[in-house]
Amino acid sequence: MTIGNPVFKHRPGDFRVRENLVVPLTRARSAAHRYLLLHKYGYTTMEAVRWAADRLGLPARDIGYAGLKDEDGETEQLLSVPFTAGAAEDGRPEEELAHSAEPGRWLRLCHYGYGHEPLTVGRLNGNGFRVVLRDLDEATATRLEGRGRLSLLFVNYYDTQRFGVPGGPKRTHLVGEALLNEDWGLARRELADLGAPESVTAQRWTGPDRELFRHGLDARTTAFYLAAHSSAVWNARVRDLVATNCPENSVETSVDGLPYRFPVSGAGAATLLTARHELPYTRYAWRDRPVERATVRPTVVQTLVTVERAGPDDAFPGRHAVEVGFLLPSGCYATAAMRQLVLQR
Numbered sequence: 566m567t568i569g570n571p572v573f574k575h576r577p578g579d580f581r582v583r584e585n586l587v588v589p590l591t592r593a594r595s596a597a598h599r600y601l602l603l604h605k606y607g608y609t610t611m612e613a614v615r616w617a618a619d620r621l622g623l624p625a626r627d628i629g630y631a632g633l634k635d636e637d638g639e640t641e642q643l644l645s646v647p648f649t650a651g652a653a654e655d656g657r658p659e660e661e662l663a664h665s666a667e668p669g670r671w672l673r674l675c676h677y678g679y680g681h682e683p684l685t686v687g688r689l690n691g692n693g694f695r696v697v698l699r700d701l702d703e704a705t706a707t708r709l710e711g712r713g714r715l716s717l718l719f720v721n722y723y724d725t726q727r728f729g730v731p732g733g734p735k736r737t738h739l740v741g742e743a744l745l746n747e748d749w750g751l752a753r754r755e756l757a758d759l760g761a762p763e764s765v766t767a768q769r770w771t772g773p774d775r776e777l778f779r780h781g782l783d784a785r786t787t788a789f790y791l792a793a794h795s796s797a798v799w800n801a802r803v804r805d806l807v808a809t810n811c812p813e814n815s816v817e818t819s820v821d822g823l824p825y826r827f828p829v830s831g832a833g834a835a836t837l838l839t840a841r842h843e844l845p846y847t848r849y850a851w852r853d854r855p856v857e858r859a860t861v862r863p864t865v866v867q868t869l870v871t872v873e874r875a876g877p878d879d880a881f882p883g884r885h886a887v888e889v890g891f892l893l894p895s896g897c898y899a900t901a902a903m904r905q906l907v908l909q910r
Contacts, residue, residue, distance in 0.1 A: 572699040579697040580638035596679035607670020612762040629684035645684040689895040706885035710875035718834035719905040723796040724898035725821040733760035741794030749774035784851040791849035810840040838865040
């Protein structure tokens with residue numbers, strides 16, 4: 566069945582994300598790296614890294630980041646670059662280093678500080694969110710507003726943005742599957758059809774298909790597609806666990822054509838947590854071939870949600886909107902959490 570989902574990201578200011586990452590800072594003269602604050606909308610992190618590399622005259626591989634941020638939200642995150650790249654020798658760099666504005670998207674790069682450590686994927690502590698949930702019925706909006714501040718237990722699914730760009734096919738996991746099977750031609754064709762920023766590279770590639778993934782893409786980009794495959798496998802396993810452990814207290818739904826099963830109460834999520842608090846998950850790096858690392862991922866996550874404001878939805882006449890704020894650990898998807906917030910009674 567299909568359940569009602571809130572509308573996310575209807576306007577640029579509806580979905581704001583700020584990275585939670587504490588980096589030790591030092592004086593410029595003793596630093597090996599410079600940290601930059603990237604503020605963006607309409608760009609993927611990997612696309613923004615390529616833009617920053619071009620502006621700073623660096624290879625993209627020299628720019629570090631700790632996590633990926635949605636392209637269809639206002640997001641802030643840190644990047645690291647070797648200290649000598651565009652750094653002011655007197656230690657007083659201009660606040661804004663570069664900016665770009667195009668129809669429907671923009672980004673800005675500012676100085677943040679100096680340090681000894683490059684940023685690497687996996688170092689992120691979490692993210693802070695301020696999200697507007699739109700197109701809600703009055704009863705749901707009233708219920709959320711009445712709680713004010715509430716504890717939310719939610720199933721820790723990878724949401725649909727893991728599997729494709731907004732408006733595009735949700736098939737990133739199929740690229741990863743083809744890479745694992747060493748079916749390089751299929752991997753290139755799937756990538757070419759995704760509508761992702763790197764899809765153009767795949768469409769124009771004229772060399773051997775394997776070389777696209779060995780040398781034509783940033784290794785972190787190739788690793789992302791392998792991770793998408795792991796995410797699809799993980800989602801299927803946790804979906805089966807929800808069906809097994811709380812069949813009467815959960816509901817099947819489809820989001821962007823992908824299947825999910827959500828508990829309809831906090832008690833249902835707690836039942837899953839008790840039955841299996843974590844599941845195996847395979848992480849990947851790419852060094853001319855997949856490099857696997859076995860980890861675990863929690864099946865259920867808890868967060869505190871604060872209702873900041875609620876009222877009539879000026880974008881959807883006759884409906885209601887609620888603005889909420891919350892924190893999530895790294896790797897959790899705010900949209901997956903908010904779908905369950907609206908669904909749970």
